[in-house]
Amino acid sequence: MQIETDVCIVGGGVMGAATAHAISRMSENRILLLDRYGVGNEYCSSNDVNRVFRFAYGGDQFYTEMAIESLRLWKELEKETSHELLIPTGLLMLEGDDEHANRFNESSFRILTKLDVGAHVYDGTELRKRFPQFQAGSAFFDPHGGVLLASESLETFTSEAGSHGVKILEKRVTRFRDKSGLEIETAEGQTIRAKKLVVTAGPWTNSLLKDGLTGITPTRQQLIYLKPSRDLEKFRPSSCPVFFTDHHYGLPAAGIDGVKISNKELIDPVDPETARRSVDQEQIEQCREACRKFVPDLAEGDVVQTKVCLYDMTENSDFVIDRDPYHRDIVYGYGFSGHGFKFAPLIGKLLAQLVLDREPSFDLSRFSAQKSQRKPQLTSAQLGKGE
Numbered sequence: 001m002q003i004e005t006d007v008c009i010v011g012g013g014v015m016g017a018a019t020a021h022a023i024s025r026m027s028e029n030r031i032l033l034l035d036r037y038g039v040g041n042e043y044c045s046s047n048d049v050n051r052v053f054r055f056a057y058g059g060d061q062f063y064t065e066m067a068i069e070s071l072r073l074w075k076e077l078e079k080e081t082s083h084e085l086l087i088p089t090g091l092l093m094l095e096g097d098d099e100h101a102n103r104f105n106e107s108s109f110r111i112l113t114k115l116d117v118g119a120h121v122y123d124g125t126e127l128r129k130r131f132p133q134f135q136a137g138s139a140f141f142d143p144h145g146g147v148l149l150a151s152e153s154l155e156t157f158t159s160e161a162g163s164h165g166v167k168i169l170e171k172r173v174t175r176f177r178d179k180s181g182l183e184i185e186t187a188e189g190q191t192i193r194a195k196k197l198v199v200t201a202g203p204w205t206n207s208l209l210k211d212g213l214t215g216i217t218p219t220r221q222q223l224i225y226l227k228p229s230r231d232l233e234k235f236r237p238s239s240c241p242v243f244f245t246d247h248h249y250g251l252p253a254a255g256i257d258g259v260k261i262s263n264k265e266l267i268d269p270v271d272p273e274t275a276r277r278s279v280d281q282e283q284i285e286q287c288r289e290a291c292r293k294f295v296p297d298l299a300e301g302d303v304v305q306t307k308v309c310l311y312d313m314t315e316n317s318d319f320v321i322d323r324d325p326y327h328r329d330i331v332y333g334y335g336f337s338g339h340g341f342k343f344a345p346l347i348g349k350l351l352a353q354l355v356l357d358r359e360p361s362f363d364l365s366r367f368s369a370q371k372s373q374r375k376p377q378l379t380s381a382q383l384g385k386g387e
């Protein structure tokens, strides 16, 4: 059986869904969104309770500027759908022993101050007064940090796209080729003919890439939700910010009765087809250890939920948002390297602009699909600056 469409999007995580939503608002094209496990499946990287939003990006002003624009688009989506998706909490960057983390916090403060978007410094006494849940010698505060309700955002993009006529199917794409127009084949034996193709396949992207394009390394990440031993209300978003410590990050109890804690530097390469989807006891212990130092009331809390998700890491953790260098009608959006969710409405819009042959509203040269055009590889100490 053959299906015909104008735009076919492969991968229904948040990036595919945001792209479908953006194209459907910007054009009258027929759009097909395919996902091998179905949109909102358990394996994709977008389907978790919550994700970090922040302006703070160390000295990397470009990402801060993208976050500023993305915040505008999240607010637009919230208004359009009457749904709260981004809960403002601020981001607290606690001073610790790790030089790299401390430098990141200081540079974030500098850039936020330079851009005049607001940032605070707390000494130890002020910190205890303002946020008694935490302990550290000092801390920087990004007032624009917040919690994104992740699965709810994915659901919102998908249902909005659906109501704008996007057709959504559960299908696995096995390959595509140019045969006077694009031909996309599925594992179910169907052929889809499309004028444009968008690949947003997250950690599975390598299997769909041609030689010469920059690839990704899928890495296994472990999330632990701890219920504080007392006074859960103190850890709700109304009183508790998102926080960064030396090697971990945390989100207040939003969408769940537990505070999410995870290691932000885990490098554990895996095959997405076979990755083990359960957490290691050792990671739970390390999260507790970090809490003993920075958030004592969480350290002995009950584990109320755990989850394994995969990052799709590029060598320098910059995204790929580009056209195929040899085929303008193929557009790629992948390699979101553990920090893409906060940009989803912006990335959806940028991919839509590429598909519709419009001028992208951000300079995309840094996000080239061609290896030769990309910034140098980062060391492992610099990588894993996820979230």
Ligand SMILES: Cc1cc2nc3c(=O)[nH]c(=O)nc-3n(C[C@H](O)[C@H](O)[C@H](O)COP(=O)(O)OP(=O)(O)OC[C@H]3O[C@@H](n4cnc5c(N)ncnc54)[C@H](O)[C@@H]3O)c2cc1C
Residues within 6 Å of the ligand: 010, 011, 012, 013, 014, 015, 016, 034, 035, 036, 037, 038, 039, 040, 041, 043, 044, 045, 046, 047, 050, 051, 052, 053, 171, 172, 173, 174, 200, 201, 202, 203, 204, 205, 208, 221, 222, 223, 308, 309, 310, 311, 333, 334, 336, 337, 338, 339, 340, 341, 342, 343, 386, 387
């Ligand atoms: C543990 C963890 C924590 C994170 N924390 C944050 C955070 O706090 N803040 C932040 O900004 N970002 C965060 N991120 C990153 C963010 O979640 C990801 O960048 C984002 O969800 C990636 O979305 P995606 O749509 O590219 O990929 P995915 O959500 O993985 O979607 C890809 C989809 O493609 C489908 N697919 C694959 N191959 C095929 C095929 N051949 N045919 C059809 N379908 C296919 C899959 O089934 C999947 O549903 C985190 C990521 C992880 C894993």
